[in-house]
Amino acid sequence: MYSIIKKNISYFCAISFASVFLFSCKSSSTQETTKTEINDSIVTLTDAQLKNAGIETISLQQKNISTALKINGLIEVPPQNLVSISCPMGGYLKDTKLLPGMHISKGEIIATIEDQQFIQLQQDYLLAKSKLHYAETEYNRQKELNETQSSSNKVMQQAETEFKNATILLASLSEKLKLININPTKITPANISKSIFLYAPIDGFITKVNVNIGKYVSPTEILFDAVNPSDIHLNLKVFEKDVATLAIGKKVIAYTNANPTKKYECEIVLISKDVSKEGTVDVHCHFESYDKTLLPGMYMNAEIEITNTVGNTLPDESVVSYEGNNYVFVVKDKYTYTLKKVSVLNTNNNLVQINNEDANSLSGKLIVTKGAYTLLMKMKMVNDDE
Numbered sequence: 001m002y003s004i005i006k007k008n009i010s011y012f013c014a015i016s017f018a019s020v021f022l023f024s025c026k027s028s029s030t031q032e033t034t035k036t037e038i039n040d041s042i043v044t045l046t047d048a049q050l051k052n053a054g055i056e057t058i059s060l061q062q063k064n065i066s067t068a069l070k071i072n073g074l075i076e077v078p079p080q081n082l083v084s085i086s087c088p089m090g091g092y093l094k095d096t097k098l099l100p101g102m103h104i105s106k107g108e109i110i111a112t113i114e115d116q117q118f119i120q121l122q123q124d125y126l127l128a129k130s131k132l133h134y135a136e137t138e139y140n141r142q143k144e145l146n147e148t149q150s151s152s153n154k155v156m157q158q159a160e161t162e163f164k165n166a167t168i169l170l171a172s173l174s175e176k177l178k179l180i181n182i183n184p185t186k187i188t189p190a191n192i193s194k195s196i197f198l199y200a201p202i203d204g205f206i207t208k209v210n211v212n213i214g215k216y217v218s219p220t221e222i223l224f225d226a227v228n229p230s231d232i233h234l235n236l237k238v239f240e241k242d243v244a245t246l247a248i249g250k251k252v253i254a255y256t257n258a259n260p261t262k263k264y265e266c267e268i269v270l271i272s273k274d275v276s277k278e279g280t281v282d283v284h285c286h287f288e289s290y291d292k293t294l295l296p297g298m299y300m301n302a303e304i305e306i307t308n309t310v311g312n313t314l315p316d317e318s319v320v321s322y323e324g325n326n327y328v329f330v331v332k333d334k335y336t337y338t339l340k341k342v343s344v345l346n347t348n349n350n351l352v353q354i355n356n357e358d359a360n361s362l363s364g365k366l367i368v369t370k371g372a373y374t375l376l377m378k379m380k381m382v383n384d385d386e
Helices: 007-020 047-053 116-147 153-179 240-245 356-362 372-385
Strands: 042-044 061-076 082-086 091-095 109-114 195-199 204-209 222-227 233-239 251-255 264-271 280-287 299-315 320-322 325-331 336-342 344-348 351-354
Touching (some): 042 372, 047 372, 061 344, 061 351, 109 222, 233 240, 233 251, 233 299, 240 280, 240 299, 251 280, 264 299, 320 372, 325 372, 336 372, 351 356
Antiparallel strands (some): 061 233, 061 299, 109 195, 204 222, 233 280, 251 264, 251 299, 264 280, 299 351, 320 325, 325 336, 344 351
């Protein structure tokens, strides 16, 4: 019988009105649900009903009411905070203790790699260093001889070329050693090593471990992925039609589905200039304070206040919804209340803004707040009985 009434009305009927109004309900196992209109806009209560209904009233009030844009997005980190760690020259993984989720500090040894090419590279460097010393000495000697005409220009030029070539070779080998974290200035024939160390490039956390002990890794293979979440930001997806209402510096309130009561303050720092195929624009927001519980990839909801105006407002419990329309009950006398249809402009912070035309007709009158749904149910039940 009451299936035509919206879910929220049925809820109040089941909880509150069954014990307040003892009316007989007509029932039929084969009754067909049809749309019902309110034929009477006035409801009258008895002394007992008035006492049990707990009616409270209020007048229209001028208050600030804001319009909020509700959107969602994901927590992300900038590219410079995402790192893929590999071995520039390849080799066999000798040792690592990393697991996904482990914290790493910048400069910390995170893995040891072994390969004979590391030995060869250090050997080549020491030989090149020795040859450079000889080439430099020979070049200086030929230069002095050439100045006294004791040596031809050709011989001096050959010595100069060999000296330059040796310098270039040593410099290139030095850079290769630095690439695998070996300090060339500290290499001696006594400390040539078959192993090199990989160091953590950032402070952060390991997100992926792609290798195991004993595996040969190539220079192009990623051993570990790491992230530094200290500079996380919120990437919101805003529809194209709403982008014009946003601006750099605008405040954003964000919250997770898991804990919607905990609010995070953000600020818009970047608005993308591209529109995606889905018709959305990326809006990047910076968190006012870093929270370790927020992780990259986490889904978040957000609200952005886009307007703030003064309007005629009522508590949202004053407005009842029925058959797709909004109504309020106006006090006629102590026992009698008149139902009036109203247009709602905005709803925010438990306040409802009524349009100016309806507000003018309600000016100076008392509006029911608590008990509005009780009156609606009373009216509906009386109409059904008729």
